[in-house]
Amino acid sequence: xxxxxxxxxxxxxxxxxxxxxxxxxxxxxxxxxxxxxxxxxxxxxxxxxxxxxxxxxxxxxxxxxxxxxxxxxxxxxxxxxxxxxxxxxxxxxxxxxxxxxxxxxxxxxxxxxxxxxxxxxxxxxxxxxxxxxxxxxxxxxxxxxxxxxxxxxxxxxxxxxxxxxxxxxxxxxxxxxxxxxxxxxxxxxxxxxxxxxxxxxxxxxxxxxxxxxxxxxxxxxxxxxxxxxxxxxxxxxxxxxxxxxxxxxxxxxxxxxxxxxxxxxxxxxxxxxxxxxxxxxxxxxx
Numbered sequence: 001x002x003x004x005x006x007x008x009x010x011x012x013x014x015x016x017x018x019x020x021x022x023x024x025x026x027x028x029x030x031x032x033x034x035x036x037x038x039x040x041x042x043x044x045x046x047x048x049x050x051x052x053x054x055x056x057x058x059x060x061x062x063x064x065x066x067x068x069x070x071x072x073x074x075x076x077x078x079x080x081x082x083x084x085x086x087x088x089x090x091x092x093x094x095x096x097x098x099x100x101x102x103x104x105x106x107x108x109x110x111x112x113x114x115x116x117x118x119x120x121x122x123x124x125x126x127x128x129x130x131x132x133x134x135x136x137x138x139x140x141x142x143x144x145x146x147x148x149x150x151x152x153x154x155x156x157x158x159x160x161x162x163x164x165x166x167x168x169x170x171x172x173x174x175x176x177x178x179x180x181x182x183x184x185x186x187x188x189x190x191x192x193x194x195x196x197x198x199x200x201x202x203x204x205x206x207x208x209x210x211x212x213x214x215x216x217x218x219x220x221x222x223x224x225x226x227x228x229x230x231x232x233x234x235x236x237x238x239x240x241x242x243x244x245x246x247x248x249x250x251x252x253x254x255x256x257x258x259x260x261x262x263x264x265x266x267x268x269x270x271x272x273x274x275x276x277x278x279x280x281x282x283x284x285x286x
Contacts, residue, residue, distance in 0.1 A: 001031060003038060009059070010039040010266060013052060014067035017041045022065055024283050025259055025276035032275045035267065037062070044070065053077045053101070063095040063266040065259075066103075071135060078103050087172070088139050093262040104265055107136070108143030110258025111228075117257070118249035119224045121197060124148035129192065131183060131211075132201035133161040136228055140201055141165055145173035152176055153195070155183040185213045193218050200227045205235030217244040228254060233286065256280060 010030075012022045018041065026039035042064070044052040049070055054077075056064060066074050071090035075081060078094060081103035085091050091103035115121040123144045130137055130144075133156035141152050154162040162180030170178050181187060192198065198219065204211055206229055214237065216225060225241035228251035234242070241248035256277045263271050 001038065006036055008037045008062045010037060010063050011042050011061060012065040012067060013042045013044045013070060015043060015045050015069060017043045017067065020067065021255065021280050021283060022259060025256060025279045026263060028279035029263055029271040029275050032272050033269060049073055050077060057101060061096065065262055066092050066094060075103060084108065087142050090135050092258065093265055095265055105139065106258040106261035107139040109261050110254045111140055112143050112147055113257035114253030115226065118253040119226065119247050121224050125150050126196040127151040127194060128197045128199060129153045129155060129195040130199045130201060131155050133165050134201065136201040138165060140199055141169060145169055145176040149176050152178050154180045155188060156180065157183045185211060189215045189218055193220060196220065196223050198225045200229065200237055203229065205229040205237055206231065210236035214240065216240045216246055219246060224248060227251060230255065252280060
């Protein structure tokens with residue numbers, strides 16, 4: 001790839017950001033599309049976010065992704081955000097539109113696409129149990145309700161946090177029944193048969209962590225399990241789902257799909273199907 005004075009710049013800001021797979025997959029797609037663009041990582045400490053965004057604005061970057069821990073903190077630093085981003089309460093994609101920096105959120109759409117592509121799951125009319133009540137859960141819950149889920153149950157260690165999400169969305173999505181419960185394994189085991197999909201939005205599964213005692217075999221045989229964690233590739237939750245014979249997928253499809261959505265926002269062009277996923281899988285030796 002030749003970088004010239006005409007090359008347009010995209011990037012990702014986060015702390016840390018060196019581990020991100022986004023530069024690999026985005027640059028693979030840009031090359032496949034024949035565009036004179038480049039995507040680079042920017043490591044931005046939380047205390048430097050304001051000056052970093054001002055610098056990106058001044059330098060004229062075409063757009064950038066936003067990852068942990070900046071997805072909420074960036075909102076007051078840009079000019080406006082889309083209704084989708086406002087609903088999610090977070091921004092993961094910023095595009096320069098004229099003199100403005102506009103915030104988008106593609107996490108929800110990426111999640112829904114991954115459910116369809118990796119599990120063949122369509123949320124409309126379905127009953128879903130979401131583990132966690134953080135930013136990833138908010139994106140999942142909002143997108144599931146937007147797609148017509150019948151019931152979304154939020155299980156979180158702090159029930160009050162789950163109830164905050166219920167209160168935030170109940171008046172927005174009248175067709176979905178929301179509820180919150182403790183993230184207590186015996187309680188979940190007693191209820192899990194009532195759901196068509198279980199989604200883990202927490203960090204449990206990374207390292208040596210696991211949902212000890214969670215019995216996926218109690219789920220309906222046609223039910224599915226989705227774990228947003230993708231490192232390790234097979235989390236303890238997914239291993240349990242596989243042993244129980246349930247369809248399951250990790251979060252790599254969501255990572256790829258949200259990136260495809262972001263690139264389409266920046267360029268106005270859909271990236272070639274499969275290019276980003278193949279590059280990510282190659283990097284992960286899958």
